[in-house]
Amino acid sequence: MFGGGGGLNPRKMKQMMKQMGIDVTEIDAEEVIIRTEDHDLVFDDAEVTKMDARGQETYQIVGDPTEQAQGELASADADAGADAGDADDTDEGIPQDDIDIVVARTGAREDEARAALKANDGDLAAAVDQLE
Template sequence: MFGGGGMNPRKMKQMMEQMGIDVDEIDATEVVIKRADGNEIVFSDPDVTKMDARGQETYQIIGEPSEREGAAEVESGDDGGAADEAIPQGDVDIVAQRTGASEDEAREALEATDGDLAAAIDQLE
């Protein structure tokens, strides 16, 4: 963007401030991009930077992505309420790991608690 491959980082920051660009690091543990086909691109332990250039926010994600199959979109005649939303596999993994329950038990607990992680863990402990 600035052609500063060998530019001093302090000088780069100074130039960005003069142009009205603020850069902040975000302490993220996971970034999930949900694709239209229901699958997800997951960045575990990423480096995330938010850049605000005069009101236009841009996020940069640095890390190793992995693909995760998401739940297929549910097609039904009802209004598509919260009960139709699939429980994310990451939530199932967290509950199963914390409680020692099987994935099926963890998913059932999450479904019974409308996806509430703490309540599902309490239910299984």
């Protein structure tokens, strides 16, 4: 990152980043999914770091992803949900966890979050954009 950074003290590095206006936060992520047009990249137990540099948020993911065919993850999640007695899913098939994320991110009511997720085919980012 910085030339010859092998001997750079981590505390000194944090201090330098703070001086540059960069705030670094570790995120305790259980799973990270990157959805592409052709496949999904699934990171289990990934190390996720969020860097906020003057309002511009950047996420760094470190881990070994598994590549899954498009839709394979959704069917595996549906099977797991069926095994769990569908406790987390609403009547529209939108997971309660997704609704909670949209509510927390936007401050919208639960029914508004559910409607936005349904209108955007369950796409969290699109639902958040719609409500912000």
